[in-house]
Amino acid sequence: MDDLKFGTRNKRGDWAPNQPAETAPLFAFPLRLMAILKWLPHYFFPWNTIFAASAVAYWAWVIPPVETMQTLDIGWIAWLYAVNAICVLLFYGAFEVHLYVLKRQENRFKYNGKFPSEQKNKAFWFERQNVDNMLRTFLSGVTIWTAIEAAMLWAFANGYAPWLSFAEHPWTLALVALVVPIIHEFHFFCIHRLIHTPFLYKWVHSVHHNSVNPSPWSSLSMHPVEHLLYLGTAFYHLILPSNPILMLYQLHYAGFGAIPGHVGFDKVEIGRGKLIDSHAYAHYLHHKYFEVNYGDALIPLDKWFGTWHDGSAEGEAQMQERYRRRKEKLAARKARLEVGEAAE
Ligand SMILES: [Zn+2]
Ligand SMILES: [Zn+2]
Secondary structure, three states: OOOHHHHHOOOOOOOEEOOOOOOHHHOOOOOHHHHHHHHHHHHOOOOOHEEEHHHHHHHHHOOOOOOHOOOOOOHHHHHHHHHHHHHHHHHHHHHHHHHHHHOOOOOOOOOOOOOOHOOOOOOOOOHHHHHHHHHHHHHHHHHHHHHHHHHHHHHHOOOOEOOOOOOOOOHHHHHHHHHHHHHHHHHHHHHHOOOOOOHHHHHHHHHHHHHHOOHHHHOOOOHHHHHHHHHHHHHHHOOOOEEHHHHHHHHHHOOOOHHHOOOOOOOEOOOOOEEOOOOHHHHHHHHHHOOOOOOOOOOHHEEEHOOOOOOOOHHHHHHHHHHHHHHHHHHHHHHHHHHHHHHH
């Protein structure tokens, strides 16, 4: 597959798409009906369908009977941890092996020409990005994921969360299922913006940003506080008219859904000539530039707050202009303080 039909590669070997990153047309005014219809299949396939199907499969084969979950017991919670860990290992591992170990598509469609394994870096545990990222994923990521999952299932089993049945309330639940990704986007943008404030960035979020050149295992490589905030989207189902399957979908949307944004490739080649869009460009730019694209562009929150970068020269100019204005503001504040001190 010739990736130069879709983009360009610079001297460093970094590939960039010809098409700038786009926000979903959902919240554009005036309403662009045709654009929404054209975009709709991408909303469902393949990613959201995979995460929703995994929730159904969990309910069918993994989640213990309701009576068991009425009491918090280490037995069934350890079982959930084991299944979550195996699923993460298989799902994340599949991308890692395909793209980073066997390098089946070499650097075609790869945003950053380098592979993280090529460099040692002191920022990481054992100076290896992969080892660090994997340990963080399984030590705190899957642990906190499982803890939230168990707490929510316990709440449903004891009647502390509104549990609607699919037979009696199909339309309400269909609507909630449809907005699961929108809840995630809203929640992610808010907590992400919060942990980019100086104090929380230094102590919490910088762990995730150590991976400037993200790879699949970077997805859940976070500080435990960020794991709690990020996977905490499941708690919305304590107040929403919902169902444990939709709560699991919400959790899987965060847990497994972190993958597409961090694969590091714009398109994943599957078989001969078949390409799957990762939609990772916006989040890749976040890892590259830090202070742009706090959201994943499902709701155009970054556009509304002036932090959107679509990867184009225009996006770059807007970002530089924002940095320049901020520098000016800081310089002016410093000058004011100095004048104040001199007057004293
Ligand atoms: Zn990230
Ligand atoms: Zn960030």
